Amino acid sequence: MVRVLSRRRIFGIDWLVFGIAVGISLLFLLFGRAPALQIARQEGRDIASFFLQPFRFIPEMFTLWHDNQVLREHTMRFAAENSRLREAALENERLRGMIDFRKVAPWSLLSAEVIGHPGPGIGGGVILNVGARQGVTRNAAVISPRGLIGKVVRIAPHTCLVQTIRGKSFGVSLTIERTRVQGILKWLEADVWILDGVPTGADVNVGDLAITTGQGDVFPAGIRAAVVSELPEEPREQFKDVRVQPLANLQTIEEVFVLILEEETAVVETDEEGEE
Amino acid sequence: MFWLPRVGWAVLLFLIQLSLGGILTIGGAKPDLLLPFVVYQGLRYGAVAGTISGALCGLALDMMGSGPIGVTMLALTIVGFTVGKVWQEGPFRLHWPWATMLLAGGLFEQIIVFYFHSRDIGLPFGELFFRYGIASAFYTTVLGIIWFLSPLYKSK
Numbered sequence: 001m002v003r004v005l006s007r008r009r010i011f012g013i014d015w016l017v018f019g020i021a022v023g024i025s026l027l028f029l030l031f032g033r034a035p036a037l038q039i040a041r042q043e044g045r046d047i048a049s050f051f052l053q054p055f056r057f058i059p060e061m062f063t064l065w066h067d068n069q070v071l072r073e074h075t076m077r078f079a080a081e082n083s084r085l086r087e088a089a090l091e092n093e094r095l096r097g098m099i100d101f102r103k104v105a106p107w108s109l110l111s112a113e114v115i116g117h118p119g120p121g122i123g124g125g126v127i128l129n130v131g132a133r134q135g136v137t138r139n140a141a142v143i144s145p146r147g148l149i150g151k152v153v154r155i156a157p158h159t160c161l162v163q164t165i166r167g168k169s170f171g172v173s174l175t176i177e178r179t180r181v182q183g184i185l186k187w188l189e190a191d192v193w194i195l196d197g198v199p200t201g202a203d204v205n206v207g208d209l210a211i212t213t214g215q216g217d218v219f220p221a222g223i224r225a226a227v228v229s230e231l232p233e234e235p236r237e238q239f240k241d242v243r244v245q246p247l248a249n250l251q252t253i254e255e256v257f258v259l260i261l262e263e264e265t266a267v268v269e270t271d272e273e274g275e276e
Numbered sequence: 277m278f279w280l281p282r283v284g285w286a287v288l289l290f291l292i293q294l295s296l297g298g299i300l301t302i303g304g305a306k307p308d309l310l311l312p313f314v315v316y317q318g319l320r321y322g323a324v325a326g327t328i329s330g331a332l333c334g335l336a337l338d339m340m341g342s343g344p345i346g347v348t349m350l351a352l353t354i355v356g357f358t359v360g361k362v363w364q365e366g367p368f369r370l371h372w373p374w375a376t377m378l379l380a381g382g383l384f385e386q387i388i389v390f391y392f393h394s395r396d397i398g399l400p401f402g403e404l405f406f407r408y409g410i411a412s413a414f415y416t417t418v419l420g421i422i423w424f425l426s427p428l429y430k431s432k
Contacts, residue, residue, distance in 0.1 A: 014322065014324045014357070017328060018353065021327050021330070021331035021349075022354070024349070026346065028338070028345045029392070030346075045339070048291075051287075055291055055292070055294075058295055058296055059299055
């Protein structure tokens with residue numbers, strides 16, 4: 001660690017300077033409370049403060065950085081809160097719509113929530129949180145305030161499986177509200193539905209509303225189901241496939257109604273995926 | 277005018293100490309950026325330079341601080357003088373003079389400063405020194421070593 005050298009003893013100016021410096025510092029220590037020294041200290045601070053002006057941006061940058069971090073955290077928190085509030089507002093709007101719909105609907109309606117979306121292997125199905133205990137029957141129609149959803153195909157005590165109109169083996173008899181032209185609602189592929197069996201010369205226009213006919217025993221007449229979105233350019237000889245778009249958004253349904261039939265005879269046990 | 281660059285460095289470090297001292301403080305440990313300058317003066321230019329630089333830097337710090345005037349001046353004066361004296365005329369050679377002198381000088385400075393501060397504010401010296409003084413001395417030493425590794429440092 002250390003290497004010993006030859007000793008030298010020199011007393012010179014360095015000791016003198018050291019003595020003077022120590023003496024001055026001791027004098028300051030002894031008389032440091034003197035008013036003159038305090039005034040000088042204040043003046044010194046003022047002068048230093050002037051020269052420190054250009055350096056102020058450095059701590060201010062750290063302060064700004066810290067403030068920025070805090071503001072970012074607040075922004076994230078407020079964004080999450082805003083999202084929750086927006087979700088609540090949308091839910092409120094949906095529920096208000098459902099309440100209004102319940103008032104005008106002529107059927108006995110049972111409110112239900114979608115609690116599951118079975119995999120695509122079994123078609124467009126959703127699981128509701130109501131079942132036999134709540135009065136749900138097989139083939140009961142399921143609708144939303146916007147329009148037709150599907151029908152109940154399986155029932156459990158507290159849940160039920162709904163086959164939506166998004167399925168190839170599922171057909172609903174509809175009629176164009178304006179001209180009473182009838183056809184069968186069929187799903188072809190993703191986001192593509194047609195109104196099959198519409199006569200070539202039938203009066204159908206884009207934007208026409210299609211409602212259920214009431215034929216069969218599942219869907220009562222008058223349920224809004226779809227709107228005509230596109231007409232075929234080259235119709236077949238006798239019929240034309242009119243493209244329609246369901247009114248209910250099947251991708252985002254959360255709250256629905258199950259139509260409760262009062263007469264048991266109205267329920268017809270048909271094949272689960274058969275046509276109406 | 278050979279001393280002009282030294283004064284420039286001292287003023288720069290002094291201003292940095294005043295402006296960034298609060299930011300550099302970690303857990304109550306506050307580095308003394310002027311101590312490495314004083315030690316450097318003592319090592320490179322001898323006891324007289326160390327003494328003068330220590331006295332002036334210490335006085336400047338005392339004038340800006342809130343403690344008794346003359347405390348830091350006394351501490352840095354003794355450190356600058358001792359470093360120059362030991363390095364030039366001491367009976368032994370240190371293998372790591374820069375780090376060793378910095379640490380020893382830092383601890384001595386903290387002892388002196390906290391001794392007078394503890395008397396001034398009425399708190400026990402041991403508690404202040406062991407809680408903040410030792411950490412500040414090591415902190416200053418680490419910063420000094422960083423300076424030593426930087427191109428600004430010229431070994432003697």
